[in-house]
Amino acid sequence: xxxxxxIGVSRGLxxxxxxxxNREKTTDALITxxxxxxxxxxxxxxxxxxxxxxxxxxxxxxxxxxxSPDDPLDFETAHEIGLQFAAFFPGYQCVVVTHMNTKHIHxxxxxxxxxxxxxxxxxxxxxxxxxxxxxxxxxxxxxxLSITETKADPFEIPEWKKRLRRNIKxxxxxxxxxxxxxxxxxxxxxxxxxxxxxxYITYTTPENQVCRDRKLFxxxxxxxxxxxxxxxxxxxxxxxxxxxxxxxxxxxxxxxxTVPFLSVIIRKRAVFSYLPNFWHSSCxxxxxxxxxxxHGMEI
Numbered sequence: 516x517x518x519x520x521x522i523g524v525s526r527g528l529x530x531x532x533x534x535x536x537n538r539e540k541t542t543d544a545l546i547t548x549x550x551x552x553x554x555x556x557x558x559x560x561x562x563x564x565x566x567x568x569x570x571x572x573x574x575x576x577x578x579x580x581x582x583s584p585d586d587p588l589d590f591e592t593a594h595e596i597g598l599q600f601a602a603f604f605p606g607y608q609c610v611v612v613t614h615m616n617t618k619h620i621h622x623x624x625x626x627x628x629x630x631x632x633x634x635x636x637x638x639x640x641x642x643x644x645x646x647x648x649x650x651x652x653x654x655x656x657x658x659x660l661s662i663t664e665t666k667a668d669p670f671e672i673p674e675w676k677k678r679l680r681r682n683i684k685x686x687x688x689x690x691x692x693x694x695x696x697x698x699x700x701x702x703x704x705x706x707x708x709x710x711x712x713x714x715y716i717t718y719t720t721p722e723n724q725v726c727r728d729r730k731l732f733x734x735x736x737x738x739x740x741x742x743x744x745x746x747x748x749x750x751x752x753x754x755x756x757x758x759x760x761x762x763x764x765x766x767x768x769x770x771x772x773t774v775p776f777l778s779v780i781i782r783k784r785a786v787f788s789y790l791p792n793f794w795h796s797s798c799x800x801x802x803x804x805x806x807x808x809x810h811g812m813e814i
Contacts, residue, residue: 528560556625560629679705682705685703686700
């Protein structure tokens with residue numbers, strides 16, 4: 516996949532060009548000018564600004580297109596994709612540089628803020644940002660790379676994400692431990708990257724959509740995690756919020772000693788983050804727990 520980010524301007528044009536073209540990060544072969552010559556881009560950018568009397572305000576835009584380290588990609592192909600990506604901005608001069616110094620290959624695109632054909636300054640709306648990310652995804656698909664989600668309507672969940680949530684729910688209900696969960700998700704056609712010490716769990720759908728668990732986690736679930744913490748620490752306030760059976764189970768030695776998997780889930784806000792509201796979360800936790808052998812308790 517290739518994530519696309521517009522980076523805030525924190526330095527002058529000369530400094531940003533010096534940074535992205537630093538030979539400790541790249542090579543001459545991976546530095547290319549689009550609608551300009553990379554080596555003289557600073558002067559060319561300034562000439563266009565002066566020509567249209569647009570020397571004030573923002574002088575450039577800095578875009579980073581970063582690829583997944585799991586994608587089969589070499590530096591030359593990444594640079595080729597970066598050049599095609601820069602073509603999405605017709606009439607704007609760009610310097611495209613591919614960096615080689617990190618685990619994930621990434622392109623830096625430094626773009627003049629003034630269009631050399633029209634003299635218009637570049638302005639980016641939310642809709643245009645979505646179109647930029649969709650175009651980057653199209654390029655990735657063309658090269659058989661994984662893709663990332665574009666910014667979705669907050670009131671409309673994409674169908675692929677709904678399927679992912681449903682399959683996570685099924686896998687969780689069938690699983691007795693982390694290995695079971697990974698096995699069931701693989702059986703459902705998903706790749707799951709969940710390593711010890713890893714901050715996020717990353718899911719890849721059969722259609723190569725990539726999604727981290729935090730993208731499945733809404734504000735309601737943050738409240739759920741806090742409530743579960745109340746239960747685990749024995750706070751009396753939780754007694755009014757959960758059914759007594761669930762509270763008893765969460766406070767039992769069984770939960771802490773026999774089901775560390777669920778404890779990990781709670782801490783990572785991972786597997787049950789597909790759930791739409793609080794009571795569904797309670798039910799799913801209950802379903803998952805009652806599937807497991809419990810010594811000395813009848814559930």
